[in-house]
Amino acid sequence: MRNESRVYLGIGSFFIVTLLVYFFTSHESTGSVLLLASAGLGLLPGLYLGWWSRRMQQRPEDTGEGEPRDITGVIGQFPENTIFPFTLGIGVWFVGLAFVFGLWFAIIGMAFVFGAAIGATGESKRASFSERENVG
Amino acid sequence: MVQTAGVVEHERKAPGGFYKWVTSVDHKVIGKNYMYTALTFMFIAGAMALLIRTQLFNPNGHVVSLQTYNELFTIHGSMMLYLFAGPFAFGGFANFIVPLQIGAPDMAFPRLNNLSYWLFLFGGVTMLFGFFTASGAAAFGWVAYAPLSTAPFSPGPGADLWIVSIAMVGFSGIFTGVNLMTTIFYLRAPGMTMFRMPLFTWSMLVTGILILIAFPVLTAALVMLYADRHFGAHFFSVAGGGVPVMWQNLFWFFGHPEVYILALPFFGIVTELIPVFSKKPIFGYRGMVFANLAIAGLSTGVWAHHMFTTGVVLLPFFSALSLLIAVPTGVKVFTWIATMWGGQIKFNTSMLFAVGFIFAFVMGGITGVMLASPPIDFYTHDTYFVVAHFHQVLIGTTVFAGFAGIYYWYPKLTGRFLHEGLGKWNFWVTFIGFWITFMPQYLLGLRGMPRRIPIYSPTDGFTFLNRMSTVGAYMMGIGMFLFLLNFIISWRRPRPAGDNPWDGYTLEWATSSPPPPHNFHSLPPIRSARPLWDLNHPDHADSVPMVTGGDESAE
């Protein structure tokens, strides 16, 4: 995890340096704000991952000697076929079109959005059949 | 269903047909959806380009009206950049290839992946709705400078449809960026450390970072523009105390990283196939990683080189960084050449396109260095010189390198080959047409022809060069048609490809073509950046630590 943390911290530090050079030479505010925000984008995850990497054991993909058998087991759970991203996509689209064609579009769109949210949550519950305590 | 490395269970009857396609969360299905959709958008935008070039064939042309022309170049540019190049790279190629290259069964967030595709499709289609409104589609250029894009100067829903469209496609991109980064950080196969990842995957990681830096800024700018247009805000109007130039700052803070978001994946594609077709490893793996990072970093600090002529930006800062960006890009070009050097180069269609890309990109990059110098930019800004420059770099990367990738990975995606002979015709017609289209445009720009003009006068002296350019554009159109033909023939008369037709090095070639659901039945041991090469050529294997210092050969 250390290398991942370093990638983010590298980004953050780069932006801090650029920001300092840019702000003190140009005093221009828009660019400076954007550079500052970008520094945050790197430093926040970088510091978090860096902190975690000290506390966790090396994962099989962090050591050079990992074997495929090291990662057997459940690594994720999701339904193989689900209509709800599509439903959510329609909902978001209609809400977007409401900005052009009128508020009534947003009402239809939000109906799809809520439907997708409810459906996807229910689906997640249904999907984990490997762990009996999660069923039902 | 439960995803396990190796075991698959079904609780209910698997859906079929259209429903299965719509609801699939398999990154391979979604990746192919993106590719088909993006290529369709490319052909539509290409048709618009041909209309534009037809209009410019004659001085005072009247193929289309002034207003339609302005809509055409706006939507052509917007479609190519937002709806073709980006989604094709990170939604199409990356989606399909990255999980395979790192030995993962799927992306980290498969449902988010599916959603990203719908946002892209619906958002893309929304942009085209503008043509069906009474006042037409957006007509202010793909950069939508304020105050031209504000309500007094661009009334009508076309502009708002454009805003909504790009906001949706922007979110699609952001979600894909998140998905890619998480997948690359968390789902690598055992033994695949960061410095053993394929360079295409590295490119996609860096692209993902750039997406997260750039796209939210665009979304914010679009929200501000919409607020100015409809909520009575005054972000960009002088009368209300706003600053029009702020739009340019915001837009280009997104816009410049955007072009590297478009370029880096295609650099990555070429970095994959040049070593394979030269039968050598990439020359200087770590150098390429650092070049990627340097390009990404520098690209965020050069945005105002698009604003040199405003007179309100710090010229030396942006000029210096823009000139510097030539260095890591040059490192990549020299690396590709050094990789080919001493190799055994096979010139199939894929490699032809890759070499063609290098020629086009080097020249486009050199004119970019010229544009990085403010005095030269004062002369050439907003002229056809710039049009020629960016088309060279963009077509070089998205079309030539993109097609190199298509011809390389098509066997893996579909299990069949594209026809080599037709592919070579595809390449040469497109490549020659490309030079005929854009070289005259450099001269046109230097002789005073501005961008985004629907007509010019017969006494301007622009006619001959414009005509040459139009002929070249039609050639490129024919070249693209040849690709379509090749694609259709590969379906009608399939020639099966095996698991690893090119003797490739990376994990995607370690499974069947096309791969099964969840990608791998078994993984080879990963002890270097070329796991499959090590497996297939144990006498020339890389399984030594990847450290550069002096000249290493594995012998």
Add this chain to the structure above:
Amino acid sequence: MVRSMKKRSLELSWAHKARRLLGSVAGIGAAGLVLSACNIPSFGAFKGNTVQGNSTYHLWQGFFVASIFVGGITFILLALAIIRFRRKGESIIPKQVHGNTKLEVFYTVVPVVIVAILFFFTVRVENKVDTVARNPNLRVDVTAFQWGWKFYYPKYGVTTITKGVDLYPTLELPVGETATFRLVSLDVVHGFYMPEFDFSRYALPGVTNYFDFTPQHTANFLGRCSQFCGLYHADMLFYVHVVAPSQFQSWIHAHQGS
């Protein structure tokens, strides 16, 4: 042992040759920039006419010469690679070279040096082009609007303005005199583009831009709008006449009446 040493020396001599070649290229490139006074072709550009534009023109020539060298070397190397190392017949496995730190450092450092040289000359010309004289001979106020131009000479109270299609205003300038321009827009962003002066600048609403021209030759050309500004962007033309100072004065007198 001997075989691997020979290979190493072959590799090094190749790197050495490339290094010497590129070293001489950099030298020639720099000399090219310096020798810009000599008869180097224009490479398609206008010669600039004004003192400022002339500087830009020479910078362009220098960049172009440098590009020929850098691009030329790259293309030659690429062409050599694809010709020399084509797979012929049976595919053998070539030497698996992973890298060469010396070469990689070389092709990183040399471009940095080249870019630094280009930056140095850029800053010099940039300062020259952007300098605004404290006491110019002439002031011109340029106002851009959808879709035309207004030129106002405050010293003489003379105005020329776009009156309609094909009725473009004239910007008259005296040779040899420094004119400071004030540029602003009334509505959207326009581009004040003087092709033969090798120059353009945005006309922005709410922000005034200042720049100087010191024309050196008489001239007659069309100025244009370069930044897309709406429906009649292509029609925002104006005539630029650079004339002898006496002719300029007659023109002023003729226009002062109206």
